[in-house]
Amino acid sequence: MSTDNQKYSLYNQKLFIRKYAAENGMVIVKTYQDEGKSGLTVSGRQGLQNLIEDVTQHKLNVEAILVYDVSRFGRFQDPDESGFYDFLLKKSGIPVIYCAEPVSKDNPEMSSLYLVIQRHAAAAYSKNLSEKVFAGQKNLIKRGYRQGGVAGFGLRRSLVDENNNSKGILSSGQRKSLQSDRVILTKGSESEVSIINYIYSEFVNNKKNENDIAVELNKSPQYNKYDFKWTKGRVHQILTNEKYIGNNVFNKTSFKLKKKHVKNPESSWVRKDNAFESLVSKEIFYKAREIILNRSNKFSDSELLDNLKLLLAQKGLLSGIIIDEDKICPSSCVYRNRFGGLLNAYKLVGYTPKRDYQYLKINNYLRSIYYNESQKIINAISLHGGWCEDSGFDNIIKVNDEFYLSITISKCKTLSSGNRRWRIRFSNQNICDINLIIRMNSDNYSALDFYIFPSIDCLTSDTLLKDINSANLELYRFNSLELFYSIISRKSIKDNLWNYQNMTLY
Template sequence: MVQHEGLRAAQYLRMSTDVQDLSLGVQEQAIRQYAEQRGIHLVAKYEDEGRSGLTLKQRRGMQRLLRDVMGEGCPFELILVYDVSRWGRFKDTDESAYYEFHCRLNGVQVRYVNEPFSTEESPINALIKSFKRAMAAEYSRELGIKVRAGQDRAIDLGFHMGNLPAIGLRRMAVAKDPGRTRVLQTGERKAGPSEHIKWIPGPPSEVALVQRIFQLYGYTSMHMPDIVNLLNSEGIRSKDGQPFTETMVRHILDCESFIGNFVWSKRCEGNQRRRTETDPMFRRTIGTIEPIIDRETWDRVQTKRFWKKGVFRSKPQLLAHLRAALLENPSVTVKELPSLACGARTTFTKLFGSMEAAFRLAGRDYAAVHARRVQRQLRGWRVTRAIVHDLEALFTSHGIKWMRPRRQHLFVFANGTRVRIQLMWKLLHQGCAQWHLSKHVWSGPCDHFLIARMNQDETAQDFLLISRAVYRSSPPWSWEHLPQFVVQIHNAAELLSAVRSVIETDPAGPRS
């Protein structure tokens, strides 16, 4: 018999749910009684409350225990666990044995206080322990089958589970008694087994926002980064008060719940591999949620999403597509390649080393491209100088005092406010003409930007007056849908009014 008296021990406690009969208190009481009977001193406690024993990934307590066992100066020689199932219900029983052997290899023994086998390391005890590990794994497997059957039944009856998208939907608890329903708030759970969860449309403002996101993506040239920048520049937040990200928008655009369908178990639990729709574990129920997006809009969005994902092509195929694009437009830019089905920058860089190498192999004439770029710059400078000259005359004739630093398209008004003049042209991007805002790294400070949106005949369609902060957070493409806090100006009177307002309300402040 192994002697334990005087040894220091750590206790490890785990339970899967907060309604489990074998609570942490029951386990701790049994371990403490075992230790007192054998003169063992409990010096540390590790616990995983509400954590499954199938994997180690979410069990912070056991992870910390294993790290402490490996560390220098481990303060205990024993680990006391209630039974084999509390150590883990790993599907692979070798995994459970591995963690125990890992502790023993570092001089720490693992003892199960409520198991029939003794503490002696003998073949019969090893056999019983292996059998108990297999029983723990089989219990989880059978329980998983029963839980899955219950989930499938609930889904077939029109109930739902899982995480909601960032906006647009809410959870409603439906009781077994007819007519008893209540909307659950974030973090609120259903009362118990007598209630089921249904998904319903959220507040009208969120429904309208979801519809707007689908409209912007499906019926305009905007893409996810543009939509994210637009929403955040307008101060719009998710239902949790968080700013929007591309991941949020992507999940919204891919969520079938907005057209009334519920999709469940799209990924495997262990390796998170995406299941195919032919997998028997993949489930889709049609028409169990009130739709807020029409089918035509959904199909349009999914077509665009599929087109954006692209397909795999070999190096010769990529070069052939790139040559065809160069024949159509010799000065095509890297940003335009995905819209022409040529591939993304990362694809060409990975296969050819750089975009320049790919363009040269495809036969690009860099001299002609450079000449075209210089011609475009010269046109921009000429048009900007003409606009600045007209603004000088306009401000002077209406008594607005100003000065301009030499060789800069910048107005400095009497109160110190600085307004820079910039042009915005429509260029080919993602297969269509879009407004492009060229963001330069300016050497001097600036408070506001007066942006002229130019027609191809070199006349200004209108002007936009935006602050430095809005300028920095704005996307470079797709300005058809103007963010909030952007002043749109159509004539000289509106321009004078906007400039005077800026001068009066924006005293000289910090510059950057």
């Protein structure tokens, strides 16, 4: 349950399921619930995860699983995900019964089709609800209310009632308690506001760049008294955020339906100008914006390339540092943004770096396939009776609630001699228990084999593999992961006891 909707309250679901069980001669032996959790993903739904674990590991002696309806099992945006978890439970010999769904056992084909339709309907409901919520957020933004997020340096979140009467300042982490209350932004301390104005004055009037301003702020005892260091990026953010002139801007990025964060085009932003009291004048803000825009927009493509050709003739080579230090050329990031990367800009002026940059394309490809390769391993673990959950660490998953598994793709580097090398870095060995290495082929587009290192055996943080390795390294090499999956698969204590009793000792 993710809301207090009366129909789907936990109490009403329990009553309905109990009634169904009584009418069908069933006894409920255990209940799993996820209160206040979204059904869009299995992540965070400890109840569902525990249910799948207990059933697939045969920790429960039951004949069926009762769920109120398909939507309570999950509103997964990919209906196949819901079917996958359903299949895992059925594979263990325990069917899932949706008590409020008119599913007939006499016609399994039609029942399966009906469930597919209901799974799609459950997913569509969440999508429609997301759109309605977003429409409500847009309305509140246009009325001048803040929608989530920290206030930012120099600003505070102020709570107001439905009549816009102030109810005080919200401290960090505090949330409104009444649905009718709203949040607006107000000025912070005088010292913070003075720093904001100092940044704009130095940038616009004294022509200093963001990095120089950050250095000065860090040197000044008056300004360097916070629990952070001033950086070029922090200063740039202050110079470009419209909230400092009182504008309320929303939907710059989005994270709809628990999918990945995306940056939205400016045409998709939702805004309300003059929503809050400004910290700096609009005049100086737009002068700062003009300076920033002119750094990249004052040159046409041909002018940018002409300047780059001139720089190449003077220096004999090009690099990001050389471009940034030149007084005529704009920064290297301008060339990256305008031409889709420095290498593309180099190509347009006829410059080929001595260094082979093909590795950049390979690295980008390997990063792009990492998620799919990891997901294959996670799905295979599930099919072998295991389960995985997010560990909270990058590239590490928790398996069977017992150990942490690190998954790494090792790129193949072919030397001029034709010999191949693979470098493995065990950067997470203090966190994880097992390191699974996918060693790539010469083309780096397919897997060659696999290495599985327990962290206790990782004596160094950096290992170099060759085509032919020492015997102690070959002990960890496998042509497939079938043995790995069989090792982590679960067996009942009863089966293990039978095997123990029938062992022959030599």
